[in-house]
Amino acid sequence: MKSKITVILSIVALIVLSSTAPLSAQNNKGFVKLFNGENWDGWHLKLKNGDDALAEKVYAIEDGMVHVFNDEFPDEYNLNKGENATHGLFYTNKNYSKYILRxxxxxxxKIANNFDEWQYDAGCYYHVFDDKIWPKGIEYQVRYNHITNKNHTGDFWAASTHLDWTSTADTSSFLLPKDGGINAGRKKNELYGYAKAKYNALNNKWNKCEVIVMGDKYTIHKxxxxxxxxxxxxxxxxxMIGFQSETAEIFYRNIEIKxxxxxxxxxEFVK
Structure with missing residues (x-):
C-alpha cells in the first residue's frame, strides 16, 4: 500500500511541477542566441563611411556583449561636427519573418556624432530590405532625451515602409485597443509611439526589449x-535585423530569437 501511495504522490507531484514550474522555462523555450557573444558569425558590419576596420572597433565584443564606443574612444567623439562617420549597424546575414526578438x-x-540633435540615440531595425546607412525597414527606437527627460525607447521609425499604428484618438501616443486605442491609419517615415520616462540614460540599468513580429500582419514592441x-x-x-551605433555609448547583450x-x-500576446 505504501509503495502505491508513494507512486501516486510522485505522479501528482510531476503533474503539479509540469503545470507550474515550467512557466518561466516555457517563456524561454525555443529561443536561440542570435549573437553568440564571441564573434561576428552570421552578421555583417556597416558604417556610414564604409571603413570596415573602424567598424570592428565601434562594435567591440567584450564579455559576451557588444560595446559600442568602448574605452578606445574618447568621452566625446567627433561631436557635433556634421560628419557622423560612425553611424551604422551590425546586421544579420539572414532574413527573418515571424519571430520574437529579445x-x-x-x-x-560617452557621446558622439550629432548628439546635440539626437541625444542618447541608437536602436534595433527589423524587416530591413536595404542595409545601407540608414537602412530601409522598421526601427524599434532606443533613445533617451535627457533634456526633456523623455525616453523614446519603443517608438517606431518606419523608414520607407508602412504600417497601421494603434493609438489614442488624438494620435498623440500609443494605446492598447482594450484601453480604447484605435487604428490611427497608415504611417511612414515618422517617429511615433509611447515610452516610459523612468527608463533613462542616467540610471545605468539594463533594459529588456522585445519585438514580436508576424510577417506583415502585426508588430508589437515591449x-x-x-x-x-x-x-x-x-x-x-x-x-534582416540590425543594431545601431549612433550618438552615444551603448551595450547590447542577450540578443535572442524565437x-x-x-x-x-x-x-496570444495582447490580452
Whole structure:
C-alpha cells in the first residue's frame, strides 16, 4: 500500500511541477542566441563611411556583449561636427519573418556624432530590405532625451515602409485597443509611439526589449515586459535585423530569437 501511495504522490507531484514550474522555462523555450557573444558569425558590419576596420572597433565584443564606443574612444567623439562617420549597424546575414526578438541594452557615458540633435540615440531595425546607412525597414527606437527627460525607447521609425499604428484618438501616443486605442491609419517615415520616462540614460540599468513580429500582419514592441507600441498591416513581411551605433555609448547583450512557422494570433500576446 505504501509503495502505491508513494507512486501516486510522485505522479501528482510531476503533474503539479509540469503545470507550474515550467512557466518561466516555457517563456524561454525555443529561443536561440542570435549573437553568440564571441564573434561576428552570421552578421555583417556597416558604417556610414564604409571603413570596415573602424567598424570592428565601434562594435567591440567584450564579455559576451557588444560595446559600442568602448574605452578606445574618447568621452566625446567627433561631436557635433556634421560628419557622423560612425553611424551604422551590425546586421544579420539572414532574413527573418515571424519571430520574437529579445535583447537588452544599457547606456554608457560617452557621446558622439550629432548628439546635440539626437541625444542618447541608437536602436534595433527589423524587416530591413536595404542595409545601407540608414537602412530601409522598421526601427524599434532606443533613445533617451535627457533634456526633456523623455525616453523614446519603443517608438517606431518606419523608414520607407508602412504600417497601421494603434493609438489614442488624438494620435498623440500609443494605446492598447482594450484601453480604447484605435487604428490611427497608415504611417511612414515618422517617429511615433509611447515610452516610459523612468527608463533613462542616467540610471545605468539594463533594459529588456522585445519585438514580436508576424510577417506583415502585426508588430508589437515591449519594454521591460510592458507593451509600449503596436502596428498592423505592415508593408513588408521579412528582412534582416540590425543594431545601431549612433550618438552615444551603448551595450547590447542577450540578443535572442524565437522563430515561428505560422502566424501566431495577436490575441496570444495582447490580452
Amino acid at each position: 535583447f537588452e541594452y544599457k547606456w554608457g557615458s 519594454l521591460n515586459g510592458v507593451i509600449v507600441n503596436m502596428g498592423t498591416n505592415l508593408s513588408h513581411s521579412e528582412g 522563430e515561428f512557422d505560422e502566424i501566431i494570433p495577436i490575441e
